[in-house]
Amino acid sequence: MVLKELQSLTGHTGRVWNCSWNPKGSLLATSGEDTHIRLWGKEGDQWVTKTILSEGHTRTVRNVAWSACGNYIAAASFDGTVSIWDRKNGQFECNATLEGHENEVKAAAWAKSGNFLATCSRDKSVWVWDVDQDEDEYMCASVLQAHTQDVKRVKWHPLEDTLASCSYDNRLKLFKEDDDDWVCVSTLSSHDSSVWSFAFNNDGSRIASCSEDETIKIWQEFKPGNEQGIKTPGKDSAWKCVCTLSGYFSRPIYDIDWCAQSGFIVAAGGDNSIQVFKESDTSQDINAPEFEKVLTQSEAHSEDVNCVSWNPTERGLLASCSDDGDVKLWTLTDC
Structure with a gap:
């Protein structure tokens, strides 16, 4: 092999921090220290820059995430915000900026259902956002303070609305919605240092x-x-x-x-x-x-x-x- x-x-x-494929595997989004998001696509046998999204952030873009439909990108930045990009008009445009985290935002992730977006930050919190893509509205549904240190990544279960996170506190945690609130249902402890x-x-x-x-x-x-x-x-x-x-x-x-x-x-x-x-x-x-x-x-x-x-x-x-x-x-x- x-x-x-x-x-x-x-x-x-x-430095380049993140690379993420769209669901069809036809575009690769990359982001990094230069504050830009680059979208790469194939022309012939070569991959080339198709688009540069450069106006969403003032500091490092740490993470980019595609929605399951492939029409939205969420970008998490050290400037403390998350930018939302859509291509309803053919080209990706920034239609929303999510604020609320008190420090660098480290990652974002869309639920496969399309109903939720999760973000996490150096401020030790995980935010869950209700998503209304028809109205381009994003409402904070819950602020989860389950971790005791910088939260590095959030990802959704591939088949259901279960959210997972990992942190400098050496742990992973899983969350589910319960009576209109989000609660921690599992803590995974075995690592000896930051996950x-x-x-x-x-x-x-x-x-x-x-x-x-x-x-x-x-x-x-x-x-x-x-x-x-x-x-x-x-x-x-x-x-x-x-x-x-x-x-x-x-x-x-x-x-x-x-x-x-x-x-x-x-x-x-x-x-x-x-x-x-x-x-x-x-x-x-x-x-x-x-x-x-x-x-x-x-x-x-x-x-x-x-x-x-x-x-x-x-x-x-x-x-x-x-x-x-x-x-x-x-x-x-x-x-």
Whole structure:
């Protein structure tokens, strides 16, 4: 198995923090220190800049997220705001700016249903916004103060309106709506240091998380009445750390993504490498699954790798971005 570099995309100045594919896999959004969002599309055999969204923010754009319909982008910025872009008129335009966080906004994420947007911040909070896309209205539904430190990422369950977050407090948390309020239903504790990122598998029954502690952890959901006899808190699921991958990275692991098509997990971080893992063919026990590394791309970038993202439709196509200012496209062969 080989990870082959297809193209290096240049254009950003300064570090590039985030890369995110639209749902069709036809556009890649990137953002970084230069305050710009670049949208890349394919022309012939090459990926080129299609659009530069440059007027939404005054500081670093830390994260960009696509809505499930592909017509909206939310951008989280160190200027403390989240910009909302839509292309109702054919081109992406900023139609709303969400304010309320008291410090740098680190990430945003749309629920697959389209009904909610989540944001998180250095101010230790997670906000859930009610979305009315017809009226371009975004109302704060809840401010969640469950974490005790900087919240790094928020992501939604792939099939339902369950929200997850991770933080400098070494924990992941899951939230659900309960009687018009949002409540924490699970706290996932096993990492020894900051949890930088995480990813759900294709059906949301597992989470892979990565940390400053240089480990990857696999979490398994156990629903009420599960065959394994794992106790659950009432009507909500229990989550259990069932596997820890350690010794593969020599620096903190900054990002992780779980491919819905192939089941491969990709992770990257401060040692400049990109590494790919998969569940072993011999893995059978849901309580103790076995995962193995299938490849290491050493010096994938010349500095920290901040984000890795599998294309949602083209099997094996991967995007990465780095402090070195480059965005790279890769293809994983024999996957």
